[in-house]
Amino acid sequence: MVKGLYTAYTGMVHQQKRMDTITNNLANATTTGFKREGLSSVSFREMLGIKIKDLTVPYLNEGIGQLSLGTKIGENYTDYSQGSFKETENTYDLAIQGDGFFVISYTDKHGNQSLKYTRDGEFTTDVDGTLRTLEGDYVQGESGDIVIPPGAAKVDINVHGEIYADEEYIDTIQMTDFEDYNYIKKFGENLYELVDGGVEKEAEGRIYQGYLEMSNINVVNEMVEMITISRAYESNQKLIQTHDSMLEKSVNDIGRV
DSSP, X not given: OHHHHHHHHHHHHXXXXXHHHHHHHHHTTTSTTOOXXXXXXXXXXXEEEEOOSOTTSTTOOOEEEEEOXXXXXXXXXXXXXXXXXXXXXXXXXXXXXXXXXXXXXXXXXXXXXXXXXXXXXXXXXXXXXXXXXXXXXXXXXXXXXXXXXXXXXXXXXXTTOEEEETTEEEEEBOEEEESOGGGEEEETTTEEXXXXXOOEEOOOOXXXXXEEEOOOOOHHHHHHHHHHHHHHHHHHHHHHHHHHHHHHHIIIIITTO
């Protein structure tokens, strides 16, 4: 029975972690460029139940079957599928159709700079005309930081990321992609960073000006999943209550005899 308590406990912990992931997805359902996260479930390795010191079988610990030790998280994963486009008509709102990421020069609180990557193309310019994210980090072009003449009357960005201010070529927005998305991890709210072993490759995506890529969260599916998780959690909770009741009877009633 104690093993049953432990098995139910692992189920509750697992469902709580799944619920945390679902609520985070729902909280970011309207976040530009956000990619859905998920969890896979696996069972702990089963163990062989053995009779120990059973006098009916001399000198032999006899197997009596397999014992399940509950469930655990298999892996966390990110769904990188394309999100829908929202038309904004803003000059510096950009969306990538297909595979690829914008390259961002990120500066931490200690002044250290590093390259990060994002699908969030909601950009703006500062007083000097430098293209930045809403958090203030620099959007990278083929020549480094992108500086657009502040007095430009019209700025056009084509599907290849080439920027023209009053029909004069300025720079090309840098995009990159990766051989294996298992080698990138989330950084901060909506950025990614490359981990050791990751390999970059040329991005095949196309850039569309005046659009934003929304999150790929399906709110209805997430709500249905949340209900399923709640019911699984309640089932494990009832199982613990049942085992607790059985243990109480064993101690108070059978033990008295």
